[in-house]
Amino acid sequence: MVGSAAVIRRQQFLIRCLGGSSAGCKNLGYTTIKMQSLMSGGGPSLEVDAISILRSITPSLDPSKHKGQAGKIAVVGGCREYTGAPYFSAISALKIGADLSHVFCTKDAATVIKSYSPELIVHPILEESYSVRDEDKKSVSAKVIQEVDKWMERFDCLVIGPGLGRDPFLLDCVSGIMKHARESNVPMVLDGDGLFLVTNCLDLVSGYPLAVLTPNVNEYKRLVQKVLQCEVNDQDGTQQLLSLAKGIGGVTILRKGGSDFISNGETVSAVSTFGSPRRCGGQGDILSGSVAVFISWARQNAVKKESSMSPTVLGCIAGSVLLRKAASHAFQSKGRSTLTTDIIEHLGRSLEEFCPVSR
Numbered sequence: 001m002v003g004s005a006a007v008i009r010r011q012q013f014l015i016r017c018l019g020g021s022s023a024g025c026k027n028l029g030y031t032t033i034k035m036q037s038l039m040s041g042g043g044p045s046l047e048v049d050a051i052s053i054l055r056s057i058t059p060s061l062d063p064s065k066h067k068g069q070a071g072k073i074a075v076v077g078g079c080r081e082y083t084g085a086p087y088f089s090a091i092s093a094l095k096i097g098a099d100l101s102h103v104f105c106t107k108d109a110a111t112v113i114k115s116y117s118p119e120l121i122v123h124p125i126l127e128e129s130y131s132v133r134d135e136d137k138k139s140v141s142a143k144v145i146q147e148v149d150k151w152m153e154r155f156d157c158l159v160i161g162p163g164l165g166r167d168p169f170l171l172d173c174v175s176g177i178m179k180h181a182r183e184s185n186v187p188m189v190l191d192g193d194g195l196f197l198v199t200n201c202l203d204l205v206s207g208y209p210l211a212v213l214t215p216n217v218n219e220y221k222r223l224v225q226k227v228l229q230c231e232v233n234d235q236d237g238t239q240q241l242l243s244l245a246k247g248i249g250g251v252t253i254l255r256k257g258g259s260d261f262i263s264n265g266e267t268v269s270a271v272s273t274f275g276s277p278r279r280c281g282g283q284g285d286i287l288s289g290s291v292a293v294f295i296s297w298a299r300q301n302a303v304k305k306e307s308s309m310s311p312t313v314l315g316c317i318a319g320s321v322l323l324r325k326a327a328s329h330a331f332q333s334k335g336r337s338t339l340t341t342d343i344i345e346h347l348g349r350s351l352e353e354f355c356p357v358s359r
């Protein structure tokens, strides 16, 4: 860790000395810390040495390792409307270095996703309401959960939500999948429609330290309104993020934006390396797949190394800095026409620059 816990403790101490005031939100037992103003007033920065963190958790390419040891990721997402998002997430996991990447999606989406890449293992098991009669829903739901369960113990991390859609029956089945993942202690990255699901049913992740939420501006706003029962307050952004993560029982939140802010309710870290001014859709999907891989690696390496940051926080920091580096390379080469697929093509080169592999 790069001293951010110490920084936060010092900031809390300073604010207590200065007599901090309430942010006007639901009280979650936190002293308000005006970190934003401390930072703008030249106080300590929340920026972490993200590249060193990435290096510390990325495993070496060891010839003695077998297939699967570098990570087995599953994306739960993909429906009639969205096939790009689950593909971006799952292929990013492979490009970074995971050994196997699965996608659990609807039947409509499966053939399309398979046609994008032969590398992905695609399971056409999810069902939307329109394709299931009311009287069959219970048995279909049990079958869907059973299909994912067959694989569950093998996965190092799930990504739930890219291109999932919002069909009520489908989301009900995904809730069941999440409960089983939690029972099996499998980390989960919640993004896109997965965040829509958990915002409406916080119990699915509340108090689960292996849950990671990666909200964009909109998704963050909905979470703040639901959990803290107030509006987003950027004057007090750091404190609000801490309160939000704490309010959901210590899950890790990666708040995406100009800078990415990461908190598990105890510390806040920032990654602000400049990426690209292009805001094409799908960059958040790359991030979800990347974070899943880095969490898996951080959990493996945690056995060997003592870090005061949790594997979920480390994974978010590494995923964020890698995506930004790849976006920067893609933008240098493609400019205004940069697309998500261009950024994916630069993931490998970017990781190579941070962690060169001896050949």
Ligand SMILES: NC(=O)C1=CN([C@@H]2O[C@H](COP(=O)(O)OP(=O)(O)OC[C@H]3O[C@@H](n4cnc5c(N)ncnc54)[C@H](OP(=O)(O)O)[C@@H]3O)[C@@H](O)[C@H]2O)[C@@H](O)CC1
Pocket: 081, 082, 083, 084, 085, 086, 161, 162, 163, 164, 165, 191, 192, 193, 216, 217, 218, 219, 281, 282, 284, 285
């Ligand atoms: N190729 C594919 O298959 C892709 C599929 N995807 C999948 O789509 C699903 C829904 O996800 P989502 O991101 O479109 O929903 P959400 O966040 O509600 O945004 C909706 C609207 O909110 C606004 N808005 C967004 N950001 C904002 C900002 N920073 N600041 C201000 N406003 C902002 C903006 O509205 P507008 O500006 O058009 O009024 C935007 O259009 C989900 O499953 C996801 O995985 C995507 O991953 C992309 C690639």
Ligand SMILES: Nc1ncnc2c1ncn2[C@@H]1O[C@H](COP(=O)(O)OP(=O)(O)OP(=O)(O)O)[C@@H](O)[C@H]1O
Pocket: 192, 215, 216, 217, 256, 257, 258, 259, 260, 275, 276, 279, 280, 281, 282, 283, 284, 285, 286, 287, 320, 323, 324
């Ligand atoms: N204003 C910005 N300036 C620089 N980088 C940004 C900005 N906004 C977002 N990003 C970067 O882009 C990544 C994706 O964030 P974004 O807010 O676009 O997610 P998203 O809306 O969920 O994307 P998707 O289209 O995949 O759903 C974040 O990790 C962040 O690093």
Ligand SMILES: [Mg+2]
Pocket: 191, 192, 216, 284, 285
């Ligand atoms: Mg998104």
